[in-house]
Amino acid sequence: MPIYEFRCKHCDHRFQKLCSLGENGENIACPSCKADNPIRVMSGFTLNNPGALAGSRGDSCRGCTSSNCDGCRS
Numbered sequence: 001m002p003i004y005e006f007r008c009k010h011c012d013h014r015f016q017k018l019c020s021l022g023e024n025g026e027n028i029a030c031p032s033c034k035a036d037n038p039i040r041v042m043s044g045f046t047l048n049n050p051g052a053l054a055g056s057r058g059d060s061c062r063g064c065t066s067s068n069c070d071g072c073r074s
């Protein structure tokens, strides 16, 4: 099952939750303020996408100009 990220409309709290496919947050409550119907946020995080994960990690060597830095290729 995929992990979805949600953002609470009420308090702006962001959290992640394991959901069945197609679930849109109707049955989920914000863990912070208990408001329901959080907004589902699409993140590169989800599944089967190591490229997206590596891309998001690229932040750590943003300023790197070395030609042999593997992390800078993507």
Ligand SMILES: [Zn+2]
Residues within 6 Å of the ligand: 008, 009, 010, 011, 012, 013, 030, 031, 032, 033, 034, 035
């Ligand atoms: Zn909330």
